[in-house]
Amino acid sequence: MIRTFAEHHIRQTQEISGQWDFIKDPSNIGMQDAWYQQFPTPETNLFVPGCWNNEFGLYDYEGVAWYRTSFELSSPEHLRLVFHAVLGHADIYLDGVHLGYHYGGYSPFQFVVPNAAAGIHELIVRTDSTLTRQTIPIDVVDWFHYGGIIRPVELQFISDVYIEKLWVDYTLGNQANADVSVNVTLRSLTDSAQTVPLTLQANGVSFHQENVIVPAGQALTVEIKQTWDKVRLWHVGKAELYTICALTGSDDVIDRIGFRRIEVKDRRICINGKPIYLQGVNRHEEHPEWGFAFPPKLMKKDLDLIKELGCNTVRGSHYPQSQYWIDLLDEHGFVYWSEIPMWGAHMPKEVTTDALFRSRAMQMVDEMIERDFHHPSIVFWSVHNEIDTTCQEALDITLPMIDLVRSKDSSRLVSYATMHPLNDVLLPHFDIIGINKYNGWYEGNVEGFETMLEQFHAYAESMGAGDKPILMTEFGAAGIYGDTGWEPRLFSEDYQAHVLTEALRIFRNDPKIGGTYIWQFADVRAELKSHKTNFRDRARSFNNKGVLNEFRKPKQAYRVVREIYKSGDTK
Numbered sequence: 033m034i035r036t037f038a039e040h041h042i043r044q045t046q047e048i049s050g051q052w053d054f055i056k057d058p059s060n061i062g063m064q065d066a067w068y069q070q071f072p073t074p075e076t077n078l079f080v081p082g083c084w085n086n087e088f089g090l091y092d093y094e095g096v097a098w099y100r101t102s103f104e105l106s107s108p109e110h111l112r113l114v115f116h117a118v119l120g121h122a123d124i125y126l127d128g129v130h131l132g133y134h135y136g137g138y139s140p141f142q143f144v145v146p147n148a149a150a151g152i153h154e155l156i157v158r159t160d161s162t163l164t165r166q167t168i169p170i171d172v173v174d175w176f177h178y179g180g181i182i183r184p185v186e187l188q189f190i191s192d193v194y195i196e197k198l199w200v201d202y203t204l205g206n207q208a209n210a211d212v213s214v215n216v217t218l219r220s221l222t223d224s225a226q227t228v229p230l231t232l233q234a235n236g237v238s239f240h241q242e243n244v245i246v247p248a249g250q251a252l253t254v255e256i257k258q259t260w261d262k263v264r265l266w267h268v269g270k271a272e273l274y275t276i277c278a279l280t281g282s283d284d285v286i287d288r289i290g291f292r293r294i295e296v297k298d299r300r301i302c303i304n305g306k307p308i309y310l311q312g313v314n315r316h317e318e319h320p321e322w323g324f325a326f327p328p329k330l331m332k333k334d335l336d337l338i339k340e341l342g343c344n345t346v347r348g349s350h351y352p353q354s355q356y357w358i359d360l361l362d363e364h365g366f367v368y369w370s371e372i373p374m375w376g377a378h379m380p381k382e383v384t385t386d387a388l389f390r391s392r393a394m395q396m397v398d399e400m401i402e403r404d405f406h407h408p409s410i411v412f413w414s415v416h417n418e419i420d421t422t423c424q425e426a427l428d429i430t431l432p433m434i435d436l437v438r439s440k441d442s443s444r445l446v447s448y449a450t451m452h453p454l455n456d457v458l459l460p461h462f463d464i465i466g467i468n469k470y471n472g473w474y475e476g477n478v479e480g481f482e483t484m485l486e487q488f489h490a491y492a493e494s495m496g497a498g499d500k501p502i503l504m505t506e507f508g509a510a511g512i513y514g515d516t517g518w519e520p521r522l523f524s525e526d527y528q529a530h531v532l533t534e535a536l537r538i539f540r541n542d543p544k545i546g547g548t549y550i551w552q553f554a555d556v557r558a559e560l561k562s563h564k565t566n567f568r569d570r571a572r573s574f575n576n577k578g579v580l581n582e583f584r585k586p587k588q589a590y591r592v593v594r595e596i597y598k599s600g601d602t603k
């Protein structure tokens with residue numbers, strides 16, 4: 033399942049899931065002599081979507097691997113092949129023809145194949161999960177970078193003229209009226225102009241109809257502007273969603289929006305004029321059995337556990353997460369922080385000057401917003417986490433990213449997470465400042481947060497950023513599930529609970545802090561390999577700072593945080 037609702041009623045779609053042939057190619061010989069065309073005897077079959085690192089013998093494998101499957105068409109069709117996420121580098125071949133290449137890992141890409149013949153078609157995917165100094169994330173990163181086709185592969189059957197894109201934007205007036213603009217791009221796959229009846233519906237009721245002449249073989253975008261009175265607002269904790277459908281006689285695209293106004297007042301994030309104190313966790317979309325190919329049923333369970341903790345927000349650390357997950361957040365009135373996987377705690381600053389690295393970062397920001405623009409739960413677009421923000425290079429890479437976000441979406445807040453709050457040069461440029469700090473773990477005692485925050489507020493003032501909302505985007509301590517005692521030893525559940533209790537007391541007493549995101553929701557597999565020397569303190573090869581363990585069992589920390597978050601006690 034890709035979404036919590038059907039994206040098409042007319043357009044036929046089918047997921048190409050199940051067992052695909054799989055073969056490793058550690059020496060990368062597959063590109064030579066079109067080796068893949070005689071696809072060698074598969075080593076094994078792997079389930080798609082899935083991560084190979086969850087399978088026997090592939091636990092540690094990083095590199096090139098090939099997948100192969102086939103599908104049958106009973107008649108000629110125009111196909112749209114959608115890859116919802118393939119980790120790292122992906123090359124797609126259909127019947128031996130290279131359809132294209134995509135770099136990324138967490139956003140979709142697609143190919144249109146007009147007039148595919150009836151019969152059996154062979155689909156081959158070359159993937160490469162290798163991390164380098166030019167990939168995002170780079171080769172040193174504190175989560176396990178799996179390989180594989182992690183989200184569904186979808187086959188869509190499209191008509192001669194099909195709907196390529198539906199984009200809905202709005203500006204809210206003061207009387208709950210909305211100036212709505214809907215852009216529909218229609219694309220023709222034929223060699224003669226076609227007249228197409230276009231209808232737009234909101235919650236099943238038509239609000240616009242016209243006949244559109246689409247020129248042969250080209251795309252045409254139609255823009256419709258309307259004012260809607262008395263729209264029902266989407267609130268935190270009380271979701272109101274509108275289903276928008278664009279349809280022609282032979283195709284349709286359905287998506288959902290929610291009307292809400294995001295502002296910043298007195299250092300608080302306000303939704304529809306109401307200040308919201310944010311209580312959240314950082315969530316990796318990861319599980320020991322599924323890796324990043326996280327099943328929808330577990331997403332609902334994660335959300336139930338996060339709600340039970342007393343949260344109203346989640347940070348999607350550290351990459352765009354599944355659409356199904358964000359749909360759930362929309363439906364449950366959650367605030368969501370979305371970001372790209374630029375993770376910089378161990379990144380030399382030279383990396384950020386590399387042209388390829390930069391263009392990949394821009395592309396990832398672009399793709400994140402393109403995919404998720406309609407979700408009302410998304411309040412923050414975040415452009416990086418813990419890069420070196422103390423130098424000119426930080427400004428050079430960041431300002432174009434901020435400009436890109438604002439040029440695509442002026443309704444949301446642009447954010448980042450800094451680990452250098454006391455000498456960060458970027459503070460004035462963002463709408464929101466996220467601080468990651470680990471007093472009580474990497475740095476001194478947890479009480480040290482008080483001094484750090486005093487110094488930070490003075491520094492922010494001196495930088496002209498004293499009025500910006502501050503969110504504590506990461507803090508916490510490792511606690512090994514089941515290790516409890518009478519004394520708060522490092523790595524015990526007791527110590528972790530102590531650090532979180534004290535940290536939350538300090539943050540909730542600081543009126544300049546608008547919310548907290550605990551590091552982290554659940555333990556995650558760490559990037560610990562015998563030849564790598566980073567993260568040697570990751571006991572069990574996990575980052576153990578979850579308030580739940582990796583199987584979602586509660587530690588003491590979950591119970592103490594629940595008590596604090598449910599108390600509603602903040603300044």
Ligand code: ADA
Pocket residue numbers: 174350377417418468506551575577
């Ligand atoms: C950083 C980082 C997280 C995680 C955390 C930790 O703040 O952003 O991904 O690595 O530290 O556990 O040290």
